[in-house]
Amino acid sequence: MLRFKAAIFTLLLLLLFCLSAAAQTAEELSDTAALEEPVYEIPRLAQVTNFEAKDSPDDAGGEIELTWDLSVDDKKEDGLVSKYVVLRSQNPTSDFHIVGVANHRDSSYIDKNLKEGTDYYYKIVTFPKYQGEVRLTREEIDPLMEQYPELTELDIKDVSMLAEYDRDIMSVFDDNILGISRVAGPVKSRAQWFNSKDLDTLIIGLTICISVVIFIGMARGGRKLFLRRIGGLQAIENAIGRATEMGKSILFIPGIQDMDDVQTVAGITILGRIAKTIAEYDTKINMPVSRSIVMTTARETIKEAYLSAGRPDAYSDDMVHYITDEQFGYVAAVDGIMVREKPATCFYLGAFFAESLIMAETGNSIGAIQIAGTAMPAQLPFFVAACDYTLIGEELFAASAYLSGEPKQLGSLKGQDVGKFIAMVFIIIGAVFATLAALTGSEDILEITNMIKSWFSA
Amino acid sequence: MRREIPLIITATVGIAYIIQYFIPHTPFDKVEALFSDWLSIIAACAIWLGALNLLKLSFINVSKRKKDWFFSLVIIMSWLTMAMVGISEGPGFQEPGTKFDWLYNNVYTPLSATMFAMLAFYVASASYRAFRARNFQATLLLVAAFLVLSGRVLFDEIVFGFLPADWKILSTISDFIMQVLNTAGQRAILIGIALGTVSTSLRIILGIERSYLGSD
Helix, strand or coil: HHHHHHHHHHHHHHHHHHHHHHHHHHHHHHHHHHHHCCCCCCCCCCEEEEEEECCCCCCCCCCEEEEEECHHHCCCCCCCEEEEEEEEECCCCCCCCCEEEEEEECCEECCCCCCCCCEEEEEEEEEECCCCCCCCCHHHHHHHHHHHHHHHHHHHHHHHHHHHHCCCCCHHCCCHHHHHEECCCEECCCCCCCCCCHHHHHHHHHHHHHHHHHHHHHCCCCCCCCCCCCCCHHHHHHHHHHHHHHCEEEEEEEEECCCCCCCHHHHHHHHHHHHHHHHHHHCCEEECCCCCHHHHHHHHHHHHHHHHHHCHHHHHHHHHECCCCCCEEEEEEHHHHHHHCCCCEEEEEEEECCCHHHHHHHHHHCCCEEEEEEECCCCHHHHHHHHEEEEECHHHHHHHHHHHHHHHHHHHHHHHHHHHHHHHHCCCCCCCHHHHHHHHHHHHHHHHHHHHHHHHHC | CCCCHHHHHHHHHHHHHHHHHHCCCCCCHHHHHHHHHHHHHHHHHHHHHHHHHHHHHHHHHCCCCCCHHHHHHHHHHHHHHHHHHHCCHHHCCCCCHHHHHHHHHHHHHHHHHHHHHHHHHHHHHHHHHHHHCCCCHHHHHHHHHHHHHHHHCHHHHHHHHCCHHCHHHHHHHHHHHHHHHHHHHHHHHHHHHHHHHHHHHHHHHHHHHHHHHCCC
């Protein structure tokens, strides 16, 4: 009897176990069915039109430019389009995969890092906004991302929408569910031999270069060239003379940029001229720098200047010394040198930032003659306010040629004036056309204005 | 040859740079990146020249007890501390949470900010000198500065607060001065700078400008 009861009990337990297992399986199956069945209806959007793929112009190869007219649904206010998904393949009928995404209202995309000479085919998918809630968890997203790495181009909402529609997520792009454009291609990317976008720059640059060369030739031929007086440059010799009379040093600051900045180069070329005069006057120069390469270059420049002045014995490497690359560390050191050594003359010639006023005001407080020059427009007012003389923009670049007094160097400055004349002419023409376009509302005049603008804009 | 070789290098590099701007095809498209890499390598090596030069001069100042030698001692101590802490922490010494990072954030950054903060006082003293009405131009500058400052602070609100928004003339005048007059002046300077850059570059590339080599 006991055995019978035990058997009944065991059977009941087994039955209960089977029932619970069956219930759990049914629940799981219903869950799977819920995910596998399309529960979200993806809105069908109009495809893009006039879709074209062509080799990206004026590049080094490896890029293809895609253009299209917006989907009709994207032109509407509060349209349903969230983005345009770009698909690429090397086969016109299959193997398309996502390579990028363009925002809605964008009508172009540049596909990069391609193999030159390979045929590519493209499709654009008009991708809808997801109106529902994100139901996928991170645990569900991660395996999908691993399986289809290209999904990283989409966001979690998009992936959730696609998964809710069909668990075979990429099949959506093959079905006729989304607004998929016609296939564009084949198209190959190729490198070009000339960047036609910069043709205007080339023409303007060549005009200036040719005029510089012509004026150099004229100056060499003995023609007198008029150059306006630049006060700051004429004061250089006086400033060096003052330091000599006072028996104090001259401080030269070449800015805080490296030798790859043309302002530093301009500062160093002026240093060459100044150092020669300093050597002739037997005055001391102190040049703290914030870049090691500037230190090496400046040492060579000063050494050669002393050599050409016949005073190689007076030169010392310690005239140029490195402080630090850090902007305000450098400023603190230079201010300290100024306050302790009280130089009679301070030159600030190069590229400056926030430190310009700190240094110039300290120099002013010690009563030094200060000559500054920079091509940083934001720092010019500070130098004008705190220094005795300021070389404004182009004067910094003209300084070395001006100081040399050589005909060929002065000729290059006159060539520069031709560039200024061209700029003035086009500014006046542009201003007249822009005003006429605004007054008359004429599309033709506006087009001419925009054309002139495009010649001078990057 | 001491002067010819630098001139040849300058001309070659300058022309190669110009060519790469207009020709995107290989090998010219690699020129800019290649030269930038070279510059980075040279700069990385050159930093030692600078750092050692700083140490050398500081040691000389301390050993000879030159005037203000104490400041040189501070430089040596700071240099050695940062170098030793950085080296002891290995390749990740700049990562957040390292001792080097702590020193940088808690010593260098506040000191640097202190220097920067001095700018506010210098702006005031420089403005005072610049805006003194010594002649017609300086008076014009003073008036323009007054109008711009008044338009940029709450002055307009306080004085003309009772007027409709469109009638707040100080901010309108301030915007006009900054957007029209100031922009026009800045652009004129920028055009001159661009032309000056072209002219200087041409002089250096063609070897007309040789003052940086110490010869005319």
